[in-house]
Amino acid sequence: MTLDREQVLRSAAALLSRKSTATMDEVARAAGIGRATLHRHFAGRDALVRALENLGIQEFEAALDAAALDEGSAEEGLRRLVIAVEPAAGLLSFLVTENQLFEGDDLNEGWDRLDARVAAFFRRGQESGEFRIDLTPAWLTEALYALIGAGAWAVQVGRVAGQDFPHMIAELLLGGARRSVEQ
Amino acid sequence: MTLDREQVLRSAAALLSRKSTATMDEVARAAGIGRATLHRHFAGRDALVRALENLGIQEFEAALDAAALDEGSAEEGLRRLVIAVEPAAGLLSFLVTENQLFEGDDLNEGWDRLDARVAAFFRRGQESGEFRIDLTPAWLTEALYALIGAGAWAVQVGRVAGQDFPHMIAELLLGGARRSVEQ
DNA sequence: CTCATTTGAGACGCCAATGTCTCACCGTGG
DNA sequence: CCACGGTGAGACATTGGCGTCTCAAATGAG
Numbered sequence: 001m002t003l004d005r006e007q008v009l010r011s012a013a014a015l016l017s018r019k020s021t022a023t024m025d026e027v028a029r030a031a032g033i034g035r036a037t038l039h040r041h042f043a044g045r046d047a048l049v050r051a052l053e054n055l056g057i058q059e060f061e062a063a064l065d066a067a068a069l070d071e072g073s074a075e076e077g078l079r080r081l082v083i084a085v086e087p088a089a090g091l092l093s094f095l096v097t098e099n100q101l102f103e104g105d106d107l108n109e110g111w112d113r114l115d116a117r118v119a120a121f122f123r124r125g126q127e128s129g130e131f132r133i134d135l136t137p138a139w140l141t142e143a144l145y146a147l148i149g150a151g152a153w154a155v156q157v158g159r160v161a162g163q164d165f166p167h168m169i170a171e172l173l174l175g176g177a178r179r180s181v182e183q
Numbered sequence: 184m185t186l187d188r189e190q191v192l193r194s195a196a197a198l199l200s201r202k203s204t205a206t207m208d209e210v211a212r213a214a215g216i217g218r219a220t221l222h223r224h225f226a227g228r229d230a231l232v233r234a235l236e237n238l239g240i241q242e243f244e245a246a247l248d249a250a251a252l253d254e255g256s257a258e259e260g261l262r263r264l265v266i267a268v269e270p271a272a273g274l275l276s277f278l279v280t281e282n283q284l285f286e287g288d289d290l291n292e293g294w295d296r297l298d299a300r301v302a303a304f305f306r307r308g309q310e311s312g313e314f315r316i317d318l319t320p321a322w323l324t325e326a327l328y329a330l331i332g333a334g335a336w337a338v339q340v341g342r343v344a345g346q347d348f349p350h351m352i353a354e355l356l357l358g359g360a361r362r363s364v365e366q
Numbered sequence: 367c368t369c370a371t372t373t374g375a376g377a378c379g380c381c382a383a384t385g386t387c388t389c390a391c392c393g394t395g396g
Numbered sequence: 397c398c399a400c401g402g403t404g405a406g407a408c409a410t411t412g413g414c415g416t417c418t419c420a421a422a423t424g425a426g
Contacts, residue, residue: 021284023413034374039415075361097280100336101204122360132354132362138342139351140360142333150329151322153283159321168322171315176359177305177323178258179315206383217404222385373422384411392403 005041008033009055012048017090018156020097024048049098050108056095057110059088064117074125075174081121082170085148089165090156093149115141140173147173188224191216192238195231200273201339203280207231232281233291239278240293242271247300257308258357264304265353268331272348273339276332298324323356330356 008031015022015030022030024045028038042048063084069077085092099107122140125131131140151169154160160168191214198205198213205213207228211221225231250264268275282290305323308314314323334352337343343351 019284024415025413034376035414036375036416037373040372044415045413078360101202125360130362131360132358135351135355135360136343139334139337139347139355142337142342143330143351143355146329146333147326150325154322154325159325160319164322168318168326172318172322172326172356172359174359174361175315175363176355176357176361177261177308177314177318178357178359179313180363207385208383217406218384219386219405220403223402227385228383368426370425371423373420375420376418378415378417380414380416382411382413385409387408388406390403390405392401394400394402396397396399 007031008038008041009051013052013055013091013094016052017094017152020094052091053095053098053108054110056088056091057108057114060085060092060114061110063088064114069117069121070124074121074128074130077121078125078174079166079170082148082173083166086165089148089152092145093152096145096149118144144173190214191221191224192234196235196238196274196277199235200277200335203277235274236278236281236291237293239271239274240291240297243268243275243297244293246271247297252300252304253307257304257311257313260304261308261357262349262353265331265356266349269348272331272335275328276335279328279332301327327356 011031012027015027019026024038025035027048028035031038038048042051063081066084067077067081069081071077099111118141119137122131122137126133126137147169151160151165154168155162155165194214195210198210202209207221208218210231211218214221221231225234246264246267249267250260252260252264254260282294301324302320305314305320309316309320330352334343334348337351338345338348
């Protein structure tokens, strides 16, 4: 019996990534459980979102670990990160837009840590000479999040093939749209 | 007397860009009018959002016209577009996320036209050899929207200086984060 | 098998926001 | 001066979703 809390969170993430205004009832149905049961495990919508936040933070952190950003070139690190983060892209996109709604009073401090890790990665890339220095690490971090969200959305609605997700994001973020001479 | 409908829409856009869940009452207060008056001019929240949609489409279209994407190099065209779109960035960002909520049944056809114009611009850039061809026009279009939204947000919360908005977006989209040899 | 625990379904009450309405007020034009 | 159209403030009913509760059924442990 013992409800699989993890599984409920997964399906909630999948649903809310697509429809961020989904009802508690819809979330419950999507998870194949009753609304009452959902409420027994998550005190309310806030608690559910916070649990999803923790899940998202945990997954993004795992992706950062798996990417081993310190090893090899910064470019390779970024490619590994994008690949590692793909499964969590939808959830992260949902959480980012959700966070933008709050006034910042009860922001989960986990985001700061993640932001710092990503920004530090870009900064290292700049210091090693791989990344240009006229784009700030903070902006590159924001841009990475935005492109991950856009990529997840584009795949969702079928504008981009799912298999192209890592390539589209990493290539655009690294090399931009301009056709460079070296190609 | 005769309420300035345009001005009401402007302040509503400014408020909703920051807080997309703002109440009709908050929107009215922000415009300096009563809630009843707001309802007299916009039948409901839906009508208000649709009016904002038309405003956003109109402004984006105007930005596309002003950018004269056909003149000069594609790169210059893109830079002009980003500059021209900046004033409407917040509104567009709000509308994009708002659109993602709907199932697509009552989507304003104006977006298709705009998407087509932007995608056609990227395609021309590819055909002229300026833009790389491994990133699809559809993806470049989505990426442009995402970066505009991220830029507006980053400026909003102070992570990026307002004056850097065009440079950050255009440079990242054109050249990416990689430090190229030509620099 | 029996019992304790958990679940699903539904019935509430509650609350915030919406949409409508009334009424007093005020500016403007006649 | 006065009539009129538009406005602000507030009252009101409605709606949709939330959170709580109850109870019968199902499930699993012992």
